[in-house]
Amino acid sequence: MPENSRPEKIWALILAAGRGSRLAAAIGGLSKQFLCWRGVPLYWHAARTMSRSAVVDGVVFVFPPERCAAEEETLRALHARDDLGLLPWLTTAGGALRQDSVRLGLAALPRETRYVLVHDAARPFLSPALTRRICEALRRGASAVVPGLPVTDTIKLVDNGLVTATLPRARLAAVQTPQGFDLNLLRQAHRHAQEAGLTVTDDAALMEAQGHDVHIVPGEAANMKITNPEDLALLAGSQTMPRPCTGMGYDVHRYGPGRPLKLGGVPIPDGPEVVAHSDGDVLLHALMDALLGCAGLGDIGRHFPDNQARFEGISSAVLLDQVLEMLYGAGVTLCHADLTIVAQAPRLSPFREEIRKNVARLLGLDKAHVNLKATTEEGLGFTGRAEGIKAYAVVSALTGAAPSFSTSIPSPDL
Structure with a gap:
């Protein structure tokens, strides 16, 4: 598969190695990223969007080790009927934790990659415009970029069932993926986390721990994550007759x-x-x-x-x-x-x-x-x-x- 000719390559990791225990029971034990929506797995929707963004040069899919071979076969069939154009793709096995899967995915990126987008496969609703916003911020010099939305609920700190503090809502943001990074700096942050035994819930936190500025760009309310059984309604949509x-x-x-x-x-x-x-x-x-x-x-x-x-x-x-x-x-x-x-x-x-x-x-x-x-x-x-x-x-x-x-x-x- 040919590669784009832009000098500074931007590749994306689509993380599809999680177990999704909160949703699996509602869908027959299947991990959410393999849920079939509109005829293709959730992870393929993110790849389609990346291909339409005109700024991403390739995608690495990160799968559970035991599913890598089967999903690679599925990917070849998907690509044969639903070509991603000039967008090449690779696969690699993930790890026990999300953090491990990202680190292993980073190791699979081509040598000429300069920036990387890290995206959760269970967010199939992202848009090409959001992808471009993040990549443009990286090209302007940001080391780390996350999409975020204002928090509309009041957030309180709780300890043993008691409220200990109320956080200032104006200073809070709910962050999403894809998150964009300078690849070399993110690799350094992951090495440091591995050596220090640091565990976090997203890659931006690793960059923060290393003292790097994390820039925020407007997220999208529609870019929701399929996590709980009630989120299946987002896929089912309205029952109105088309x-x-x-x-x-x-x-x-x-x-x-x-x-x-x-x-x-x-x-x-x-x-x-x-x-x-x-x-x-x-x-x-x-x-x-x-x-x-x-x-x-x-x-x-x-x-x-x-x-x-x-x-x-x-x-x-x-x-x-x-x-x-x-x-x-x-x-x-x-x-x-x-x-x-x-x-x-x-x-x-x-x-x-x-x-x-x-x-x-x-x-x-x-x-x-x-x-x-x-x-x-x-x-x-x-x-x-x-x-x-x-x-x-x-x-x-x-x-x-x-x-x-x-x-x-x-x-x-x-």
Whole structure:
């Protein structure tokens, strides 16, 4: 699996080695990270999000030692049908404690890794935007970054059933994962903890113990951890009957000096340049308009106007992430995308499958639910004269759809 070319690599550890005793009895003894939700284990949802963030270079899955071989087989099957794109993955065995699993996961990271994200597999609801926030803080020089939320309840210290103090709520934060770190400093902190016999509940505490500043970025209320039996309701969701909806999108770009041709996030070598304010990905622009149409949210010109400097040259994949967040916020669940590219030149058939797979990855869909067609207009009109390129997108979705989960483990022939 190829690696991203960014000079400072950011890899993620997805911790799936815990026993989850509080929830196991409610789901037939199965550890929560292996719970099957929307057809895949919880740990795969985090990997999908990491792949869509456009800032993570690879993932290490940390499993219980006795499940490593089986889960690696499951991962190969998952990746075959639900490609993570350019995101490589590795597996390693964890330890008795979470802290041990992190230390062993750090040892499995590639040599060129500079930063690491540590994430609990039982938090399947993180967003690409949260991942990017943490990585941006690391690249700005932070040694440790955690996402946090304000504490809304009053917190009291208790000893033997008696309140001994009331903590100032304004100074408290509930922290989440992923937590981001300078890899070398985190490894040093783990070595120190091992030598000193120090046990903590998260890696930020190890960094604090070493005197490093831990920066906080806004967390997400939706980024909840599946821990107790009642948390299964988060996966079961609403029982409201879903309603089908359809969105249609269209976009066009003129050929001329400007941006290198990119379609569905895939660069087209030796293709003509396009005139555009963003990166000019005509296919993703049509797709975003179709998605917005499903939720009745207008079009990309309304949300990302081309007269704003902050959108100049921006990756359309980043804009697509924002559109998907709007879609999910509106209670819409994407089901299928049918895409058509119209161009006399260049010849697109060699890139069709790569584009299709990458769009499926960006949407978080099985590639069987993304269709891509490329055609010409036989010399007619501006596309026929090779003056430009256009794309159509039709997407189907459900509003008010309830997510599903099961206790069955996906078979290797997914």
